[in-house]
Amino acid sequence: MYxxxxxxxxxxxxxxxxxxxxxxxxxxxxxxVTGAMMEYFEKFNSNIHRAAYHIAExxxxxxxxxREKIRAFINAASTKEIIYTRGxxxxxxxxxxxxxxxxxxxxxxxxLTILDHHSNIVPWQILASANGATIEYVDIDDRGxxxxxxxxxxxxxxxxxxxFSHVSNALGTINPVTEMVAAAKAAGATVLVDxxxxxxxxxxxxxxxGCDFYAFSGHKMLGPTGAGILYGRRQLLxxxxxxxxxxxxxKTVRIxxxxxxxxxxxxxxxxxxxxxxxxxxxxxxxxxxxGMDNVLAHEHEITEYAYEALxxxxxxxxxxxxxSRRAGVxxxxxxxxxxxxxxxxxxxxxxxxxxxHHCAMPLMTRLGVPATARxxxxxxxxxxxxxxxxxxxxxxxxxxx
Amino acid sequence: xxxxxxxxxDDQFYREYILDHYKNPRNYGRLExxxxxxEEDNPLCGDVVGMDFxxxxxxxxxxxxxxxGCAISQASASLLTERLRGLPLDDAKKINKDDVLGELGxxxxxxxxxxxxxxxxxxxxxxxxxxxxxxx
Numbered sequence: 110m111y112x113x114x115x116x117x118x119x120x121x122x123x124x125x126x127x128x129x130x131x132x133x134x135x136x137x138x139x140x141x142v143t144g145a146m147m148e149y150f151e152k153f154n155s156n157i158h159r160a161a162y163h164i165a166e167x168x169x170x171x172x173x174x175x176r177e178k179i180r181a182f183i184n185a186a187s188t189k190e191i192i193y194t195r196g197x198x199x200x201x202x203x204x205x206x207x208x209x210x211x212x213x214x215x216x217x218x219x220x221l222t223i224l225d226h227h228s229n230i231v232p233w234q235i236l237a238s239a240n241g242a243t244i245e246y247v248d249i250d251d252r253g254x255x256x257x258x259x260x261x262x263x264x265x266x267x268x269x270x271x272x273f274s275h276v277s278n279a280l281g282t283i284n285p286v287t288e289m290v291a292a293a294k295a296a297g298a299t300v301l302v303d304x305x306x307x308x309x310x311x312x313x314x315x316x317x318x319g320c321d322f323y324a325f326s327g328h329k330m331l332g333p334t335g336a337g338i339l340y341g342r343r344q345l346l347x348x349x350x351x352x353x354x355x356x357x358x359x360k361t362v363r364i365x366x367x368x369x370x371x372x373x374x375x376x377x378x379x380x381x382x383x384x385x386x387x388x389x390x391x392x393x394x395x396x397x398x399x400g401m402d403n404v405l406a407h408e409h410e411i412t413e414y415a416y417e418a419l420x421x422x423x424x425x426x427x428x429x430x431x432x433s434r435r436a437g438v439x440x441x442x443x444x445x446x447x448x449x450x451x452x453x454x455x456x457x458x459x460x461x462x463x464x465x466h467h468c469a470m471p472l473m474t475r476l477g478v479p480a481t482a483r484x485x486x487x488x489x490x491x492x493x494x495x496x497x498x499x500x501x502x503x504x505x506x507x508x509x510x
Numbered sequence: 511x512x513x514x515x516x517x518x519x520d521d522q523f524y525r526e527y528i529l530d531h532y533k534n535p536r537n538y539g540r541l542e543x544x545x546x547x548x549e550e551d552n553p554l555c556g557d558v559v560g561m562d563f564x565x566x567x568x569x570x571x572x573x574x575x576x577x578x579g580c581a582i583s584q585a586s587a588s589l590l591t592e593r594l595r596g597l598p599l600d601d602a603k604k605i606n607k608d609d610v611l612g613e614l615g616x617x618x619x620x621x622x623x624x625x626x627x628x629x630x631x632x633x634x635x636x637x638x639x640x641x642x643x644x645x646x
Contacts, residue, residue, distance in 0.1 A: 445533075447555075447557075447579055447580035447581065448555075448580075449555050449557075449579075449580040449582075449622070449625065450524070450580050450581050450582075453523070453619075453621075453622065454524075464555065465554060465555055465556070466553070466554070466555075466556060470553070473556070478556075479555075479556025479557070479558070479578060479579070480555055480556040508521055508524045508529070509524070509529065509581075
């Protein structure tokens with residue numbers, strides 16, 4: 110384990126007593142990340158891949174250096190398989206557009222799950238409607254876990270694509286990804302894993318996982334907004350047409366036609382988010398320093414603590430699986446108190462809490478609730494912050510008694 | 511917001527009358543054969559407010575609202591129906607955002623303004639067909 114109090118000193122935002130319990134939404138960033146970005150702005154701010162002067166070489170080295178760090182972080186075979194995007198949403202849209210439009214045919218089946226974030230539903234709905242495909246959703250059981258029997262039954266219909274989240278952002282359910290990917294691959298499907306809530310919180314090995322695509326966001330793993338990753342198997346990425354066109358993704362342009370750049374740059378059109386990518390590299394260094402096994406163990410400890418503490422409160426309903434099969438997310442509802450009212454009351458105690466549908470409206474409908482309150486944890490979360498949440502809940506219950 | 515932790519009795523935001531309207535909403539329910547019925551939601555927070563109107567001689571003779579959501583959206587709806595009942599339509603048309611916020615009598619943060627104004631949107635879009643007008 111590591112010293113959480115010492116680690117928190119790297120995060121200036123905590124200096125004034127903020128209890129930030131919304132890391133599944135976006136994480137905080139340590140000085141090492143903002144420092145790496147500032148260093149770029151102040152010492153070698155320039156565009157990459159095109160200038161002959163030394164600061165541009167430095168910028169290019171840092172930008173490409175981040176790619177190698179990320180490759181190692183998820184154990185991809187090559188940096189050619191690491192595509193920079195703005196985040197998970199853009200990464201999934203890239204696949205839906207570049208791979209989907211060329212490969213999904215009328216009558217094909219796409220399998221998603223009721224746990225998925227809108228970003229892993231809507232791009233496929235657009236693709237399905239453009240290409241005449243159909244979508245089926247794997248349901249959950251009463252504990253908020255995917256119904257594997259139903260998943261297997263859908264695989265027998267030989268779906269063209271299977272896409273699901275590694276971890277549910279709304280319930281924290283950790284899906285059995287390794288088994289699900291293996292089963293989907295055996296059924297002949299192309300498989301995308303939405304790792305927005307996966308990669309920040311546990312060690313991910315894309316080669317061991319065996320998926321075709323894995324998407325995640327930098328801003329949920331201590332990095333800045335605007336930089337995320339699409340991992341794709343090289344052979345698939347090679348076969349795909351570009352997503353956005355112009356700038357860096359071009360090799361030669363003639364009036365008769367254009368040839369595209371090699372991987373990974375084929376998918377990186379226009380001037381990139383250079384500072385953000387450098388910041389993401391620093392975030393990976395930071396997480397490597399802490400150790401992903403420690404990150405997971407710490408979050409598990411906090412989640413177990415929070416689950417116990419909230420279970421003791423009368424009039425509180427917890428959604429989702431037991432702590433042993435859940436990531437650092439606790440979603441709940443209070444009798445007679447809307448989540449937004451709780452969030453307003455918590456905010457006065459400097460407790461940041463998410464209230465709403467968590468971009469998972471199909472799941473909210475399935476649970477039969479308009480919204481939930483959600484607390485989510487990360488490397489820097491303290492048990493005392495969970496205690497403060499409990500205090501805010503009791504205060505809300507006192508006001509609304 | 512002019513509030514701080516650990517406040518007692520009458521909370522500056524969740525004032526007693528707000529909580530009272532939330533827990534004991536006035537004019538709550540549905541009307542049979544309403545002249546006008548309209549519902550709006552705020553998908554972001556899951557708030558829903560609907561209103562049924564019965565109009566007699568240009569006056570709102572009967573009104574009921576239904577819905578679910580946070581204390582602010584539901585109390586705001588309850589307060590608005592009290593004001594609308596018995597009011598000539600022409601006067602009802604003049605009710606604006608400031609009237610609704612004034613009636614609530616609390617300082618509403620930008621994050622909650624949509625909750626407070628959802629009932630007004632129901633009135634405007636439903637009863638007057640002023641669709642597309644953003645009340646933010």
